[in-house]
Amino acid sequence: MASRMRADAQRNREQILCAARDVLVAEGVDAALDEIARRAGVGIATLYRRFPNREALLQGVAVDILSRMVEAFDRVRAAQTDPFEGLRLFMHAAVDLRIGAIMPALSGRFTVEGALSGAGRDPLRELQQLLGEAQEAGLVRGDVLVGDVTLMVIRLSRPLPGDVVPQDRDIAHRQLEIYLDGLRPAAARERAIRLPGPAIGFAWFNKIRERIAARD
Known part of the structure; x- marks a missing residue:
């Protein structure tokens, strides 16, 4: 069970980073985090669990x-x-x-x-x-x-x-x-x-x- 949760967390992280790349190219660093979460197919709470703020997300990208x-x-x-x-x-x-x-x-x-x-x-x-x-x-x-x-x-x-x-x-x-x-x-x-x-x-x-x- 723990292994599956780790795999899900890693998949969510990768989806968020992939979506962030697309949104950053189109809209820049001030793009809405809600839009990044939507494109990643996750909730905004999930995004914040992986990246507590915008700076952490940008550094992650x-x-x-x-x-x-x-x-x-x-x-x-x-x-x-x-x-x-x-x-x-x-x-x-x-x-x-x-x-x-x-x-x-x-x-x-x-x-x-x-x-x-x-x-x-x-x-x-x-x-x-x-x-x-x-x-x-x-x-x-x-x-x-x-x-x-x-x-x-x-x-x-x-x-x-x-x-x-x-x-x-x-x-x-x-x-x-x-x-x-x-x-x-x-x-x-x-x-x-x-x-x-x-x-x-x-x-x-x-x-x-x-x-x-x-x-x-």
Whole structure:
């Protein structure tokens, strides 16, 4: 019985966080908690049992996003694909999480250090390692940095304004495939020039995400 109750509680938590992501993208951090509970299929009292206030819920969303990114890397590793395919799978997973819309919406409501502590690992470090493996294997052009990949995911995972294109997410995945082709060494050879600046590596992007988290 206790095991079933724990499973129910975990399911409720996941439903609340999933609903919160959707509502935050559509309405921002001041969205009604009643609406989040309604979309999650739970009562408002259940939401408050899991998250005693709005700040706790927003911090929970930040941790959940990074945790899901870590899980995406684990799935990539378990699939034992080549590094480029692993990179492709991860980027598509990140677009589905809509990280570029959600994390900026949480600005000032979480810290990078706190969110990473909750997630257990830093997905940015995992991404840098995967990108390096793809480059060492000759599958990704050598002048691409982790910031190039991360910022492209952020751009593609932000929905178009006004809900004018119902197929927005499908279009984002299509455009991601076009971008992925541009990462291949053949694209660099055909143009015969290196990428223009600025070149955003790990340290620079880490400062960017800290500014995103801290912005009022």
